[in-house]
Structure formats: C-alpha cells, structure tokens
Amino acid sequence: MLAILLAKFCLNDLPHAAGITGNPVDRPPTIKQLRYITGLRQRLKMTITYERQVVTFGEAGRMIRELETEEKFRKKQKSGNPNTAAGTCYPDAWRWLMKEESGTLVHGTVISLGKRIGHAWIETDAGFIWEPLTGDFFRYNAWQAAAEPIEEHRYTVEEAAIMVARMGHHGPWTAEERTEHIGG
Numbered sequence: 001m002l003a004i005l006l007a008k009f010c011l012n013d014l015p016h017a018a019g020i021t022g023n024p025v026d027r028p029p030t031i032k033q034l035r036y037i038t039g040l041r042q043r044l045k046m047t048i049t050y051e052r053q054v055v056t057f058g059e060a061g062r063m064i065r066e067l068e069t070e071e072k073f074r075k076k077q078k079s080g081n082p083n084t085a086a087g088t089c090y091p092d093a094w095r096w097l098m099k100e101e102s103g104t105l106v107h108g109t110v111i112s113l114g115k116r117i118g119h120a121w122i123e124t125d126a127g128f129i130w131e132p133l134t135g136d137f138f139r140y141n142a143w144q145a146a147a148e149p150i151e152e153h154r155y156t157v158e159e160a161a162i163m164v165a166r167m168g169h170h171g172p173w174t175a176e177e178r179t180e181h182i183g184g
Contacts, residue, residue, distance in 0.1 A: 029060035040067040047135050090170040092132035093120040097160055103130070105155040107172045110147040118172055121149070153178065 037060065044067065054060045070091070090107075097105045103124045110119040121143075122130040129143040130136075143149065152172070155163065159182045163173055166181045 027057045029054050029057050033057070033060040033064065037063055037067065040064070040071060044071055089132045090120045090172065093122050093130075094160055094164060094170045096122055096130060096132065097155075097157055100124075101157055103157070105157075105160045106149075106151055107153050107155070108149050108151040110149045112147075116150075119147075119149070120171060123154075155182075 034054065037054065054063050093105055097103055103122045105120065106123055107118070107120050109116045110121075111117075112119075121132060123140075124130060124137070127140060129138045129140060131138060131143070131147075138146070162182055163177070164170055167173060167177060
C-alpha cells in the first residue's frame with residue numbers, strides 16, 4: 001500500500017491516493033450534520049425524512065440552512081396556541097410543488113374548526129389533493145367533504161416559482177400581484 005501511495009505521489013495524484021477526490025463539499029455528510037438535521041426536523045414536527053436524501057456534505061449544509069430558516073419563520077408566525085405554527089401551509093405546499101415539479105398549487109379557503117381560513121394545497125396530476133398541514137393525500141371527493149374548499153387561484157409550477165421569486169413570500173398573493181408578475 002505504501003508503494004502505491006508513493007507512486008501516486010510521484011504522479012501528483014496524492015489526493016486520489018488518500019481517498020480525497022474532487023471538491024470537499026462532495027464528501028459524505030458528517031454524523032453530526034445528520035443528527036442536527038434530524039433534531040431540526042423533529043422540532044419542526046416534519047414527517048418527511050430528509051436524512052436519506054442528503055448525500056453530500058454540501059447538501060447537508062444547504063438542508064440545515066433551509067430547516068433553520070423554516071424554524072425561524074415558524075417562530076415568527078406562531079398563533080395564539082404556543083404548540084402550533086400558523087401560516088405554514090403556503091410555504092409547505094410551494095416546497096412540495098417545487099420538489100415534485102408537477103401538480104398545481106391552489107390558494108383558497110377551507111373550513112377549519114368551524115371557521116373559514118386562508119389555505120394552500122396541491123392538486124396532483126393524478127387528481128389527488130395533497131394537504132400540507134397533515135402531509136396526507138386525499139381523493140378529491142373526500143377533500144371536498146372534509147374541508148369544503150373554495151378555490152381562489154391556481155398556479156402552475158412555473159407560475160408559483162415566479163411569484164415567490166418576485167414577491168419574496170409564499171403567498172397568498174393578491175390579484176394585482178398576479179397581474180403584475182404572471183399576467184393574471
């Protein structure tokens with residue numbers, strides 16, 4: 001083994017000989033990073049497991065920054081109940097749409113605890129409804145019966161990306177904002 005290392009050193013290939021290849025950001029994530037991601041995900045009560053999707057050190061860093069940003073956002077948006085975060089349906093639905101790159105983002109209102117509230121959800125290309133607060137999929141008829149949704153506006157993947165980029169938030173967006181940025 002020492003002879004191989006010396007030969008590679010002479011050929012100026014020492015990083016490959018030592019097992020260090022390419023950009024240091026491309027190395028696997030550390031156990032500390034993965035544990036931190038798990039802790040953030042648990043504090044945010046997210047059911048999606050991101051740890052398996054994080055393959056490199058750089059991806060882990062980006063995931064940590066995104067989860068920390070989400071945690072700060074949720075702290076700012078706390079409702080009267082200290083155990084629930086209000087207003088996360090809009091960013092959660094948008095993130096799902098961007099990740100899947102298919103479906104339709106819908107902004108509207110639903111009945112929740114006897115009150116009509118603003119809400120965002122995803123209508124998949126297969127015709128199911130993805131509910132961001134629970135992370136569950138519903139058949140269209142079951143969704144209608146449970147939430148009594150009133151649709152206000154629909155966005156394609158591209159339109160939703162443009163609106164977030166130009167407005168700096170995940171919605172809801174006014175008719176004037178829609179007209180200005182996506183033409184309607």
